[in-house]
Amino acid sequence: MAISTTVISTNLTRRLALGTGLAAIAGVIASRAAWATPEQTKEWLAAAAKGTPKEGKVTLKAPEIAENGNAVPVTVSVESEMSDKSYVKAIYIAADGNPNPGVATYEFTPMSGKAEVQLRVRLAQTQKLVAVAEMNDGTLYTASREIKVTIGGCGG
C-alpha cells in the first residue's frame, strides 16, 4: 500500500492512483492463488499412485477442529494382514489447502507388521486431508477428512 500513497503525493490523477491500488489488490489475490487447489492435490496423488482409488480400508483419524494448525495429530491406518502375500506397499498423505499438496509418503514392507502411522501435520487453513493406500497388488484405497483450523500453521 505504500506504493499507492507515494503516487497520490506526486499529484497524479486520482484514477491512476486507484488503478495502482487495484493492481496491488490483484497482486495479493494472485499470490493467494498460488496455494494448492483440490485439483493439484489430486494430481500429486495421481503422480504418486497410479489408478483410481476406492473408498474403504483406510482410516484417517484427526481432530474435527484443530486449534493450532502448526501441529495437528493425524493417524492413518490401513486394514491389511501385512503378510508376504498381502501387504500395504505405501501410504500417501496430501492436503488440499496448503501451499504444497504433499504431506508425507510412507513405504512399507511386510516387516512393518501393521500399517498404521501417526504424525503431526501443518495445516495453513481449514481443508481436506486425503490418504491413499497402495496395496502390493496395485489396488488403491482412499479416505479423506475435513479439518477445521482455527489458527493456520504457515507463519505468513
Place this chain on the structure above:
Amino acid sequence: MADDIKPRIRVQSTAKKGEVVEVKTLITHPMENGQRKDAAGKVVPRMIVNALKVTYNDKPVMNVKLETAVAANPFMSFFVKVEETGTLKFTWTDDEKNSWTAESKIEVA
C-alpha cells in the same frame, strides 16, 4: 542450529517372537517450510528433514518421505514386527544432506 538436532526414540526393549511393536520417534528440527519470513521480511529458505529410513537387522522396515507440511520436530509413530533379536536403526536426512542416526535393541525372549 545443527547442534540442537537430536533424535529420540521410544520402543520397548523386549518382545515376544512375532510381536508387533509400536515405535515412536521424534527429531528436534525446525522444519523451515520456505514460506515463513524473518523480521527483515526476507523469506527463510526451506530446510526440512525430508526422509526417515527404518531398518531392523539391516532389512528395510519403512521409508518415509516428508514434505513441508509435516510439523516442526517431526514426530512419527509406526509398527514393526519382531521375529528375532536385533537392532532397529533409524536414519533421518535433511535438505542439506545432514543425517542423524539412532539405534535401539530389541531382545526376543
